Amino acid sequence: MTVLQCALVCLLLLTHGALAEAPRVPIIYSSDLYHPPADPDDHFDTAVLFAMPEFDIRCVILDNGKGRQVEPGVKAEFRQRIGRAPLEQLMHITGRKVKYAPGLPAALTSTSDKGLEQPPEHQKGVEMMLAELRASEQKVTLFLNGSCRDFAAAFNREPELFQQKVKAIYCNAGIVVDKGAVSQIDYNVELDPAAFFRLFETGVPLYWCSTRPKMSERAPGGPYSTNFWIHEQRIIRAGSPQVENFFIYCLTSSQEDPLKFLDSGFQKIPMARAFAGDGGRFIWCTAPFCHAAGRSIYRQGIADFHALQPAEAERLGIAANKVELFDFVPAQVKTKEPLKSLEIEVKGAPADSMVKVFHRPVTDTDYRSVMESVLANLAAELGRKPQTP
Ligand SMILES: [Ca+2]
Structure with a gap:
């Protein structure tokens, strides 16, 4: 190789490196992740968090919405449910080391409650988050x-620090419609209504991701709902043998050693929840994660879609195939009835509103099929690339 050829190769490698290197996104994640699972959708979401190397995961709060491990009389099996096993598995698969701690076990008593009266052993989540x-x-x-509990308690304890250091909150809880008073009857809201309502008062940009209505073959999800329905087998089998076993450990509520199970070889996938004659599962957070990471959706084949950083799409030559699948639009949100309902106005809201709501300007069917492909490709990437801890 001549000196000129060497220089060209070096230049290409440098350019490639620069393009492939996405800006890192510091993130604190709170999830009601349990093993055995309450709903395995949290396992799929947490896998997506770990599948994106640009997320610099500062810490994880194991949300303790129902305070299961401290309720008197609760079976030992439930006390042990908090999600240590799936987190340790994902760290093992990706080679990352992430701090984690459980959140507060009881609902905030008012929107300004700091949660300081709650048990000392459950203060670690909020304290860890504030330290980060x-x-x-x-x-x-x-x-x-x-639940929104630990983020709201952190804001109530140190509002100035929160406003100074938090870039934005992605809140996957509650219900969005175009216009009108909306009762916030939703699982995550009901875990801690005061905390949910408090997140609209922090002065920090709020990316509000509506959990309902659920998409189904009978009831469309609607333009403000993030959820989509997957064929579970398609996502699980897209991953490496370790990733497949991460999901199967969860779905079988296995009590085996979580790390050894990852290398236990081929396992059958248990039957998914039956729905409208087909097995599947609802997933909520994939699109909000893509947005938080700065990724967009690109078509690589007829039915093959990837969430990529724009520079990566450029490098792959598919930047022109960008699909406008979802965005966030400004919304005006006011309390209608404290801790119960919100008055929402999307059309006509000022562009600089602190609240932006998830929105998808495509049909339910398009959103569902594209997001399923995106999620399968993310499962395929999980742990494949070397990651910075
Ligand atoms: Ca959840």
């Missing part, structure tokens, strides 16, 4: 898909 915010030189994204 204090130490961070960059603004941090917060992302939740369980």
